[in-house]
Amino acid sequence: MVGNGAREHAILHALARSSHQPELLCAPGNAGIADVARVVPIPVDDMPALVNLAVTEQVDLVVVGPEGPLVAGLADELQEASILCFGPTKAGAELEGSKAFCKEIMEAAEVPTAAYRVVTTVEDGLRAIAQIQHGRYPTVIKADGLAAGKGVIIAADEHEAKAALETLLIEHRFATSQVVVEEYLVGAEVSLLALCDGVRAVPLASAQDYKRIFDGDGGPNTGGMGSYSPVPAIDQQAAVALTARIHQPVLDELKRRGILFHGVLYAGLMLTADGVKVLEFNARFGDPETQAILPRLKSDLLELLVAASTTGGLDGIELEWDSDSAVTVVLASAGYPESSSAGDVISGLDGARSDVAVTHAGTALNDDGETVTAGGRVLSVTALGPDTAAARVTAYAALDTIDFPGRQLRRDIAEKVVHT
Numbered sequence: 203m204v205g206n207g208a209r210e211h212a213i214l215h216a217l218a219r220s221s222h223q224p225e226l227l228c229a230p231g232n233a234g235i236a237d238v239a240r241v242v243p244i245p246v247d248d249m250p251a252l253v254n255l256a257v258t259e260q261v262d263l264v265v266v267g268p269e270g271p272l273v274a275g276l277a278d279e280l281q282e283a284s285i286l287c288f289g290p291t292k293a294g295a296e297l298e299g300s301k302a303f304c305k306e307i308m309e310a311a312e313v314p315t316a317a318y319r320v321v322t323t324v325e326d327g328l329r330a331i332a333q334i335q336h337g338r339y340p341t342v343i344k345a346d347g348l349a350a351g352k353g354v355i356i357a358a359d360e361h362e363a364k365a366a367l368e369t370l371l372i373e374h375r376f377a378t379s380q381v382v383v384e385e386y387l388v389g390a391e392v393s394l395l396a397l398c399d400g401v402r403a404v405p406l407a408s409a410q411d412y413k414r415i416f417d418g419d420g421g422p423n424t425g426g427m428g429s430y431s432p433v434p435a436i437d438q439q440a441a442v443a444l445t446a447r448i449h450q451p452v453l454d455e456l457k458r459r460g461i462l463f464h465g466v467l468y469a470g471l472m473l474t475a476d477g478v479k480v481l482e483f484n485a486r487f488g489d490p491e492t493q494a495i496l497p498r499l500k501s502d503l504l505e506l507l508v509a510a511s512t513t514g515g516l517d518g519i520e521l522e523w524d525s526d527s528a529v530t531v532v533l534a535s536a537g538y539p540e541s542s543s544a545g546d547v548i549s550g551l552d553g554a555r556s557d558v559a560v561t562h563a564g565t566a567l568n569d570d571g572e573t574v575t576a577g578g579r580v581l582s583v584t585a586l587g588p589d590t591a592a593a594r595v596t597a598y599a600a601l602d603t604i605d606f607p608g609r610q611l612r613r614d615i616a617e618k619v620v621h622t
């Protein structure tokens with residue numbers, strides 16, 4: 203496993219349940235991951251060291267958590283070394299690495315998405331906005347490259363749009379030379395992830411995440427403050443139908459271009475009055491969606507990941523899900539998302555209940571062997587229940603026993619769920 207977040211911890215928990223009893227290795231991991239896997243302190247961007255570790259340890263499968271190493275070509279390097287990898291090659295990961303490429307593929311594959319233009323100057327950007335939006339605001343302006351979730355600007359008027367275009371195209375805030383200008387969509391946001399074996403997409407259960415730091419979707423965007431799964435509006439039957447309209451045409455279009463996409467194709471969807479539209483694709487498991495999705499999976503995740511890493515391997519595979527719902531709530535450290543704090547001792551971890559899963563993100567062990575904060579998002583707690591209401595009661599009860607100075611959390615995760 204490559205990565206060090208709660209997403210990776212949740213994947214490892216699911217792999218540990220496999221009937222094949224795999225030996226688990228994680229680089230670089232964190233204090234919680236060390237309980238389920240042997241951790242090796244190699245950062246996710248040290249590609250030669252990761253490949254070398256995989257070769258010397260003779261690993262059977264590498265699962266890549268974050269997008270950075272995928273966009274940088276880790277899957278290609280592993281392929282060169284004849285090591286099976288769950289995660290797309292650099293060419294496939296461009297779906298996440300370049301918003302312009304993502305839009306081009308969607309257009310070619312006739313996947314419903316917001317109207318858009320790719321521009322390289324402020325003047326062209328303003329002209330494109332006028333064409334797409336017919337003078338109406340807000341509008342959406344997106345940096346082309348990876349921007350850790352900070353490259354999307356919703357501009358309320360022409361003044362803000364111009365300022366955003368200047369920030370991206372003149373100041374080069376995200377080292378990008380092109381920008382996607384996009385029609386503003388209104389609706390509920392849902393994440394639908396699919397396992398892909400190069401030719402076929404098989405949906406995971408639907409989920410919703412909460413991106414803003416404060417209750418009621420206030421304050422700045424974060425890496426994600428909570429999630430729940432499934433979304434009642436998208437049951438497994440609806441997920442299959444959506445995958446046929448959204449993920450499968452993208453896989454087919456990539457294949458036409460000689461790209462076999464292996465891994466998770468994550469669609470960020472907007473349920474608009476005009477039907478479902480794609481906001482973005484990611485080339486990996488979502489965080490914190492994964493923490494809510496995987497505890498409900500009854501199928502053997504290891505078998506699924508191996509199958510997806512082999513072309514056509516998912517053929518005939520049906521996923522089995524627990525009928526329970528899952529709710530995940532994230533605990534963040536003081537200052538997040540602008541900054542984060544480190545070294546605060548986390549209490550109550552030992553008493554965590556057996557019906558909840560605690561997954562670690564920014565945690566470390568101090569010199570006294572205590573678990574301390576070491577980043578913005580510190581850990582997440584997932585609980586299962588017969589419905590989301592029951593699951594959220596259990597999740598918050600468990601959370602209230604875990605504490606550290608400056609602890610931040612949202613109290614409204616899964617309070618309202620998307621029904622239609």
Ligand code: AMP
Pocket residue numbers: 316342344351354384385386387388391413470481482
């Ligand atoms: P993205 O990284 O493209 O998913 O964008 C990040 C967030 O910006 C999304 O989760 C949405 O909340 C918002 N967003 C992106 N594109 C649009 C759009 N076309 N209309 C409205 N909101 C959007």
Ligand code: GLY
Pocket residue numbers: 411425426484487488489490491
């Ligand atoms: N939950 C948003 C993401 O993983 O990108």
